[in-house]
Amino acid sequence: MGDRIRAGIVGAGFMGTVHARAVRRAGGTVSRVVGSTPESSRAGGERIGAEYPTDTVEQLLAADDVDVVHVCTPNAAHAPLVRAVIAAGKHVVCEKPLAVDAAEAAELVTLAAEAGVTATVPFVYRFYPTVREARARVADGTAGPVRLLHGSYLQDWLAEDGDDDWRVDAAAGGASRAFADIGVHWCDLVEFVAGHRITRLAARTATVVPERGGRPVATEDAALVLFETDRGAFGNLTVSQVSQGRKNRLWFSVDAAAESLCFDQEHPDSLWIGGREVNRQLLRGAGEGPAAARYSVVPSGHPQGYQDCFDAFVADTYAALAGERPDGLPTFADGLRAARLTEAVLESSRTRSWVEVG
Secondary structure: OOOOOOOEEEEOOHHHHHHHHHHOOOOOEEEEEEEEOOHHHHHHHHHOOOOOOOOOHHHHHHHOOOOOEEEOOOOOHHHHHHHHHHHHOOOEEEEEOOOOOOHHHHHHHHHHHHHOOEEEEOHHHHHHHHHHHHHHHHHHOOOEEEEEEEEEEOOOOOOOOOOHHHHOOOOHHHOOHHHHHHHHHHHHHHHHOOOHHHHEHHHHHEOOOOOOOOOEEOOOOOEEEEEEEEOHHHHHHEEEEOOOOOOOEEEEEEEOOOOOEEEEEEOOEEEEOEEEEEEEEEEEOOOOOOOHHHOOOOOEEEEEEEOHHHHHHHHHHHHOOOOOOOOOOOOOHHHHHHHHHHHHOOOOOOOOOOOEEE
């Protein structure tokens, strides 16, 4: 591996483009891009700006100008591709879900550890400065002991009967859609901020648009989850991909003894801090601590958003490739955690019972 990390990207769609931007902003180069066919590979390589034309995954994995592979394909292809990447001795960044079942995700964690490769999953909402500030206030005791965790992740991109996408197909996206796609982001973020882990939950899932693209829908449009944590807190979560007007409204409240901390991903440059006598709104760049300041990359008053988080995630991943240990970098272990939470939600909804999270 030279001074500049060389990336290969598998998947030439929207997420592949997001990853490519982040690779370049982290100081790396996009060596190769592979799509679903040789034709889409060449078109994707030209559009994204790959240095070398590449028709197949096999060519990409055999290339000596690729240090790390970013897997940005439909969900069902993740595990086979990750196995091949690890077998080729390359580092790997895999979009979530790491795998469509927890047993397979656990296998990938073991394979990556045995091969000694850096393996990360882009839970990128961790990289908002305001999220880091909330985490620091809990960790240093400022907020006090956490009592309640609650919130939602709401979208509207599948709200209409005619809306369709590969994620709706369980064969491509897995048995869970709404929770596995966005609910796990909320759970990862809240566990990251609060330092608690969900140990037990009761969930219900619902499919409110029963047919899309002329075929029955086997995955959920929405999920409701009640949960308990390992440190005695309680919580609830609403997840929906059919809530009109909500684009990516990931919102949480960590209610602790001394203050409550609220974050809204659609307005990410401020952290609401609630107190008995006064409520405050802490703006990014206006007095946050060092954990937040490290990720504040544009002047205060200029919006900092999703792509900036992705850039920070990839930069920290590449720092890990160089031997550093960035705080809060999401790894394959976090991908496994998400898979176990997803299976618990599906089991609870199916059995109408409380389920222990493995």
